Amino acid sequence: MKDFEKNIRKVTPYVPGEQPQSRVVKLNTNENPYPPAPGVCRAMEDLGAHGDMLRLYPDPTSDKLVTALAQYYHVGKDQVFVGVGSDDVLSMCFLTFFNSPKPIFFPDITYSFYKVWADLYRIPYECKPLDENFRIVKEDYYGENGGVIFPNPNAPTSVYEELDFVEDIISHNQDVVVIVDEAYIDFAGKSALSLLEKYDNLIITQTFSKARSMAGMRIGYAIGSPLLIRYLNDAKYSFNSYTMTQASLKCGVEAVKDKEYFEETVNKIVETRKWAVREFSRLGFCFPKPSGNFIFVSHPDYDAKDIFQALRENGIYVRFWDSGRIRQYLRVTIGTREEMETLFAFLERFMRR
Amino acid sequence: MKDFEKNIRKVTPYVPGEQPQSRVVKLNTNENPYPPAPGVCRAMEDLGAHGDMLRLYPDPTSDKLVTALAQYYHVGKDQVFVGVGSDDVLSMCFLTFFNSPKPIFFPDITYSFYKVWADLYRIPYECKPLDENFRIVKEDYYGENGGVIFPNPNAPTSVYEELDFVEDIISHNQDVVVIVDEAYIDFAGKSALSLLEKYDNLIITQTFSKARSMAGMRIGYAIGSPLLIRYLNDAKYSFNSYTMTQASLKCGVEAVKDKEYFEETVNKIVETRKWAVREFSRLGFCFPKPSGNFIFVSHPDYDAKDIFQALRENGIYVRFWDSGRIRQYLRVTIGTREEMETLFAFLERFMRR
Numbered sequence: 001m002k003d004f005e006k007n008i009r010k011v012t013p014y015v016p017g018e019q020p021q022s023r024v025v026k027l028n029t030n031e032n033p034y035p036p037a038p039g040v041c042r043a044m045e046d047l048g049a050h051g052d053m054l055r056l057y058p059d060p061t062s063d064k065l066v067t068a069l070a071q072y073y074h075v076g077k078d079q080v081f082v083g084v085g086s087d088d089v090l091s092m093c094f095l096t097f098f099n100s101p102k103p104i105f106f107p108d109i110t111y112s113f114y115k116v117w118a119d120l121y122r123i124p125y126e127c128k129p130l131d132e133n134f135r136i137v138k139e140d141y142y143g144e145n146g147g148v149i150f151p152n153p154n155a156p157t158s159v160y161e162e163l164d165f166v167e168d169i170i171s172h173n174q175d176v177v178v179i180v181d182e183a184y185i186d187f188a189g190k191s192a193l194s195l196l197e198k199y200d201n202l203i204i205t206q207t208f209s210k211a212r213s214m215a216g217m218r219i220g221y222a223i224g225s226p227l228l229i230r231y232l233n234d235a236k237y238s239f240n241s242y243t244m245t246q247a248s249l250k251c252g253v254e255a256v257k258d259k260e261y262f263e264e265t266v267n268k269i270v271e272t273r274k275w276a277v278r279e280f281s282r283l284g285f286c287f288p289k290p291s292g293n294f295i296f297v298s299h300p301d302y303d304a305k306d307i308f309q310a311l312r313e314n315g316i317y318v319r320f321w322d323s324g325r326i327r328q329y330l331r332v333t334i335g336t337r338e339e340m341e342t343l344f345a346f347l348e349r350f351m352r353r
Numbered sequence: 354m355k356d357f358e359k360n361i362r363k364v365t366p367y368v369p370g371e372q373p374q375s376r377v378v379k380l381n382t383n384e385n386p387y388p389p390a391p392g393v394c395r396a397m398e399d400l401g402a403h404g405d406m407l408r409l410y411p412d413p414t415s416d417k418l419v420t421a422l423a424q425y426y427h428v429g430k431d432q433v434f435v436g437v438g439s440d441d442v443l444s445m446c447f448l449t450f451f452n453s454p455k456p457i458f459f460p461d462i463t464y465s466f467y468k469v470w471a472d473l474y475r476i477p478y479e480c481k482p483l484d485e486n487f488r489i490v491k492e493d494y495y496g497e498n499g500g501v502i503f504p505n506p507n508a509p510t511s512v513y514e515e516l517d518f519v520e521d522i523i524s525h526n527q528d529v530v531v532i533v534d535e536a537y538i539d540f541a542g543k544s545a546l547s548l549l550e551k552y553d554n555l556i557i558t559q560t561f562s563k564a565r566s567m568a569g570m571r572i573g574y575a576i577g578s579p580l581l582i583r584y585l586n587d588a589k590y591s592f593n594s595y596t597m598t599q600a601s602l603k604c605g606v607e608a609v610k611d612k613e614y615f616e617e618t619v620n621k622i623v624e625t626r627k628w629a630v631r632e633f634s635r636l637g638f639c640f641p642k643p644s645g646n647f648i649f650v651s652h653p654d655y656d657a658k659d660i661f662q663a664l665r666e667n668g669i670y671v672r673f674w675d676s677g678r679i680r681q682y683l684r685v686t687i688g689t690r691e692e693m694e695t696l697f698a699f700l701e702r703f704m705r706r
Contacts (some may be wrong), residue, residue, distance in 0.1 A: 041402070055387065099361060168452065217598050242568070248355035
C-alpha cells in the first residue's frame, strides 16, 4: 500500500440492482412499468427547445417543486426538503439527525442502504430482527437509542404496518428523530403524514422513483417539522447547494400537478399485484401480504437462487440476495400485466420440467 | 432546545450566489452566457419525446458519459469519476481522501466550500495565505499535511499558475492526495492532466457548469489514477448509487461530442474578457490578471460594497463577499459583450456622479 493510500476512507459499497441495457423483462429494481405523466414529457421537450435555461444554476431552494409538494400534501413550504432521490434525502437525514453516541435502531431485514450510511458516517446501530412473518416487533424499539428508522411498507418484504403501529413506535421515541421511509406508501395504505401535527421529531421520506415513474430523474423528499427541515437544509447547503437539475425541478412540478394520472397508474399496479398474488399462490409460492409495487416470494420446492438464475438466463430480471434469512426469497417488481404473464409462463415451464 | 434536537449535527451552511428569477444582467455565479451545444438541446427534446426512459433508474456507472470523457481526455475509463456538479465530486473527494488526523492545506482566499466540507466531515485544515498579489506561495505547502487542494485558476481571484508551479506542489506532497480543482481551466492554460502519468496521488476535478454551459444539469468529474477513482466510486456507491439523472447523462455525452462548439464558445468568452480587462483598466479598476471566466476587481476610489449595491439596484448582479482581505473586491463573471457593455455604461455613470 502506498503512503497516500493509508488515510483514504475505505467503505464497502452498496451493490445496486443490475441495469441491463438490452431488452429484457426488468422486474428487479421496483421501477414503475408505466411512463411518467404526459406533462412531464412535455416539460422535458420544452426544456430542450429552450436550452438556454440549462446554462443557469438551478434555484438552490427548489422553490417551485417545494411549493408544489407543500400544496399537494397540505403542509407548509418550510416543512418540505427535496433531494436527488430518496437515497440523497435519507443519507442527509442520517448525517444530520443520527449524530448521537447511542445506537440507532432499524430492522435486520430492510433497505440495505441504512447499514451502508451508518458505516459511512460512523453511526453506531443495532438491527432489530423481524419476526418469523417478517413483521417489525414494535417493543424492540422502546429501548434507549440515538434514533429510529424503518420503511413502511418495508423492503424487500413489501409488508405494511397500520398507522397505530407506526405511531406506537414514534410515541415511544420522542427524544430522538424517527424517520419513516415511505418510498412505497402510495401502493399501500395510510401515510404517517397525519402524525406530523402531533410529533415534531418525525421525518417522512418519499420518492418520485416508484409511484411517479421518475426513477431516472432522481427526486426524493422529506416532510417534517420546520425545525428538522431547517437542519436538513443547512446540511444540504454545506454539501452541495445545487443538487437538483433544471430538468428534475421542472419535470417534478409537472408530475405533482397530474393527480389523476398518478392515481390511475397506481391503481393499475395495485390491480396487477392482486392478480399476481393469485398466480404466485397457484404456483405454490409463499409470501407475506404485499403492499408495495413488489412481492417477496419463496417456494418450498425450489431454491430461490436456481429460480433467479433460470429467470435471468431467460431475460427476466428479479432481485435476489444470497444472504442470511432471505436467501430463499426473490423480490419481484410488479410490472405490466404482459410482463407478469411472461414471468408466470416461464415459471410454469420451469416447474413442470 | 428539545431533547431530540441535542444530537442533530449543526453546521454553518455555504451561502450560494443569488439566483434572481427576473430578467437581470447576471454576472454573479460564473455561468456561461451562451447556451449549451445544439446537440445537448436536441438530446433533451428527444428524451421528452421518449419519456418512457425517465421511469428507469439511470446506469449507476454512468458508463456512456465516463466513456465519452475518457476518450476526450485520452485516459482510461477507470480513471474517470462523474458526479452531480464538481461540488458533489469535490465533496466526495474530501470524504474519501482527507481522512487523516493531520490538517489539509488550502489557500486562505479560495473556493469557500473547502472550509464547509472540512467542517462537515470534521477534517482538520490550515489555510495558507495568498501573497499580496493573490498568488499561492508554494513553499507553504511543503510541510507535513493530510492532503492538499487548490483551484487553478483560483477563485474568486481568477489567477492561474503555470504547470511547473503546480507540479512543484504535487512533487512535494507525494505521500498524500493532492486535488487540483480545474473548474475554470478551459479559459486559462495548460491542465495538470499531463502530470497524471507521473503522479498517482493526483486528482483533477473539472465541471460542465462553466465552459460547457450546463450549470443547470449538474455534471462534474474527477480524473486520476485507477486506484483513487476506485476509492471514490466505493464512497459514491455508499452514498447514493444513482446520482446522475437520465437527462444529465444523455446531455452530457452530447456536450463532450461537440468540440467545435465548445472551443468557439470558450474563445468568445476569452475575447470578451480581453476587452473587459481594457475597459476595467480604463475606469481605474485594479485586478490580478484574470484566467477564468471572471475577473476580480477593486477600485481605489470606491468601496466595493457601494458599487455592488448600486449595480444590484440597477439589475446588474455581481458577487461580493463582505469579509477580510477581499472586502474591497467584486467578482464579475464575463457575460456576453452586450451584458458587459451594460455593466461598463452603468459604471461610467456611477463614477461620473
